[in-house]
Each structure stands twice: as C-alpha cells, then as structure tokens.
Amino acid sequence: MTYRLTQYAHGGGCACKIPPGELEDVVRGLTGAAPRNPVGELLVGLDDGDDAAAVRIDGGSGGGVALIATTDFFTPVVDDPYDWGRIAATNALSDVYAMGGRPVVAVNLLGWPREVLPFELVSEVLRGGLDVCGAAGCHLAGGHSVDDPEPKYGLAVTGVADPNRLLRNDAGKPGVPLSLTKPLGVGVLNSRHKNTGETFPEAIAVMTTLNADAAQAAVDAGVECATDITGFGLLGHLHKLARASGVTAVIDSAAVPYIDGAREALAQGYVSGGTRRNLGWVAPHVDLTVVDEDEALLLADAQTSGGLLIAGEIPGAPVIGELVPRGEHTIVVR
Structure with a gap:
C-alpha cells in the first residue's frame, strides 16, 4: 500500500x-x-x-x-x-x-x-x-x-x-547589502504537492541543502547579522531582523530568486494559510505599494528549510537589497 x-x-x-x-x-x-x-x-x-x-x-x-x-x-x-x-x-x-x-x-x-x-x-x-x-x-x-x-x-x-563571531538578527547596520542563499517558492510548490501529488525535485533539493557552507562563508567574511528564512517567509523574518536592528530593509523584488514553477503554482491558487497569515502580519510594517498581491504573497511565502538572509555579501548568493536608516516602515519593496 x-x-x-x-x-x-x-x-x-x-x-x-x-x-x-x-x-x-x-x-x-x-x-x-x-x-x-x-x-x-x-x-x-x-x-x-x-x-x-x-x-x-x-x-x-x-x-x-x-x-x-x-x-x-x-x-x-x-x-x-x-x-x-x-x-x-x-x-x-x-x-x-x-x-x-x-x-x-x-x-x-x-x-x-x-x-x-x-x-x-x-x-x-x-x-x-x-x-x-x-x-x-x-x-x-x-x-x-x-x-x-x-x-x-x-x-x-x-x-x-565563537561567542565573539555570532550571527545575530539584531546586528544589522545601515549601508549593508542583503544577500539570500536559496531561492524562494518552496511553500507554494509544497502546497501544490499536497493537493495534487506532483513532485518537485528542485524544491526537495533546496530543502535538503545544508546551510553549512553559507554560514561559514558569512563568518569568514566578518558578517555580524543573519537569519534563516523559514515559516514566516522572507518578509516576516526580514521584518524581525530590521525591527531588532533598528533599520529599514529595502528589497529589490526583481532580484529575489524563485524556484522554477513557483509562479505557476501561485497562479493556480496553491497558497497556504500560513503564507496568507504571514502577509497579514507584516503588511502594516511593509511598503508594498509598487508590487501586486501575487508578488507580495511570494515574498511572504512560508518556506521550509530555506536559505540564509545575510547582512553582507558572500560568493554565489544574489544581493536582493540593502539596509538603510530606519524610516516609516521596517521594509520597503521596490
């Protein structure tokens, strides 16, 4: 059976x-x-x-x-x-x-x-x-x-x-770039899998890739601030980082990487309740005026075993934004 x-x-x-x-x-x-x-x-x-x-x-x-x-x-x-x-x-x-x-x-x-x-x-x-x-x-x-x-x-x-080289979510500083070590989209693809039984090998590969090398690269580069992207989505975890650090994060939505098929799964309605709750929680703190609801949902997509969001740069990780002095919002999406 x-x-x-x-x-x-x-x-x-x-x-x-x-x-x-x-x-x-x-x-x-x-x-x-x-x-x-x-x-x-x-x-x-x-x-x-x-x-x-x-x-x-x-x-x-x-x-x-x-x-x-x-x-x-x-x-x-x-x-x-x-x-x-x-x-x-x-x-x-x-x-x-x-x-x-x-x-x-x-x-x-x-x-x-x-x-x-x-x-x-x-x-x-x-x-x-x-x-x-x-x-x-x-x-x-x-x-x-x-x-x-x-x-x-x-x-x-x-x-x-090393207690003197911890990566913390309250150590972000203005003027520092933000890098993301894994693509987003796991949440909508997992929702599609649950509903249809279709399998998505790339999503499984993302979820089973250890963040060990990325963490070591961050420590070696002198990075002080990082978090991982899991159930609260990119927007949720970034909001917590920016709030704790007393800064605003500016995200370039066009620079955020996604797993192949994620946008198609979103268009077909495979959005978890957790993702919608994520977006509802962060919406009062995020300037989303330049993106539509679909893009906002992808940015809030509840990830499982996602990548590291690093306040700094490491090899192979795309830069998706930067930290700036605290403004009206904790996150501004462009």
Whole structure:
C-alpha cells in the first residue's frame, strides 16, 4: 500500500507554525527571568526572536565557547518518508548555522499515529534524519517519541560557535547589502504537492541543502547579522531582523530568486494559510505599494528549510537589497 504522508496532517512543514503575531503575544513577558546560579552567560535569548539560544560557557573576559541550542519539528511536507526526514533534519540544523555555529549533537523528536501508519515508514523518516546529520558532522543520538494523531518529526540540536563571531538578527547596520542563499517558492510548490501529488525535485533539493557552507562563508567574511528564512517567509523574518536592528530593509523584488514553477503554482491558487497569515502580519510594517498581491504573497511565502538572509555579501548568493536608516516602515519593496 502507498501512503501519502501529507494527507495525514492539517498543514505541512513550516507553514504549520503558529502565526508570528500570535506567537509573539504568547511569549511576551517571558524574558528577563534569570536562573539561579547559571552555568553560563546568556548571549542570545527570547528578546528579539533570534534563530536559537546562545550561552557563553568555560571562559571569562570575552572568551570561551558559545553553546547554541535549538529545536524544530513539523508535520509532513512531502509524501516520501525518507525525504521528509531529510528535510526536517536539514531545517532543524539550519538554526545553528543561522547563528554562525556548527551542530555537534542532536536528538530525534517524533510523533506518530501508531494505529494508522506503519512503523516501516518511521524507519525511513529516521534514516533520512540520520543521513543528514551524518553529512553535517553532527552526532544523532536517541530522542523521544509519542503516539500522536498527526505524524511529526524534527530534532533538538546543540551546537557551538565563537561567542565573539555570532550571527545575530539584531546586528544589522545601515549601508549593508542583503544577500539570500536559496531561492524562494518552496511553500507554494509544497502546497501544490499536497493537493495534487506532483513532485518537485528542485524544491526537495533546496530543502535538503545544508546551510553549512553559507554560514561559514558569512563568518569568514566578518558578517555580524543573519537569519534563516523559514515559516514566516522572507518578509516576516526580514521584518524581525530590521525591527531588532533598528533599520529599514529595502528589497529589490526583481532580484529575489524563485524556484522554477513557483509562479505557476501561485497562479493556480496553491497558497497556504500560513503564507496568507504571514502577509497579514507584516503588511502594516511593509511598503508594498509598487508590487501586486501575487508578488507580495511570494515574498511572504512560508518556506521550509530555506536559505540564509545575510547582512553582507558572500560568493554565489544574489544581493536582493540593502539596509538603510530606519524610516516609516521596517521594509520597503521596490
């Protein structure tokens, strides 16, 4: 029997995230409560909604190592269990890379409808995650599972970085270019896949490409500010970066790269609810007067395992805009 995993979940991939506005309401007020006798110094926490938490350990006077902690999991974004495992693991590791770090060890997070879907599929999901961690030089050791009405998979990841060379979303400065390391369009293509069963190899290739090389190139280039583009779309994640950095981002819409077929999928109506919620959230903060709704939806498209958005330039990544002094909006699209 052939199982279409995407049919066993209400959403798919990072498009099933809790909407950013609702999430910010939930976590508001949860910052500033320091633990008693902490082992290390918190460098990055909840304050600006960065990609991961970072704690300095084993060193004083600005030295030591930054321990990076993150987690990510989601419902099936593709029907193939091995590919889903690879995509989910690549996505979870991305938050470590987005902070300029290297993943060291991960554990599996698995929810499975054990009376609905066979365990043979679970083995393929976990094999996909293991293969990605192996390619990343990251140990994958154990994890946790629950009997769940919907299948869910991801990782909790611990990484390390130089505490003085972290990539943060609050370190953007006016006059710096913005580069994007992967094309957009994954969200609309995944929605089309879920609805039609058509497969899109280029989208899978994008979602299973590690951000390791891009992160290292950014650190080597002296970049200080970056984030990765996932469920809140380019506009959502860029809005958070610009807001945290106290700048305005100017985007050249003609320079933003897209996966082949993304515009066709959009024209046929394959837009997730997550993408529409993204656009609704950022619209009051973004000047979109020169683009139509279709272009705005693509810029807000909920990505799964997307690329890095870097405040700086690295080889092979197109420049899609720049940071300028803060104006009326956090983002201006041209």
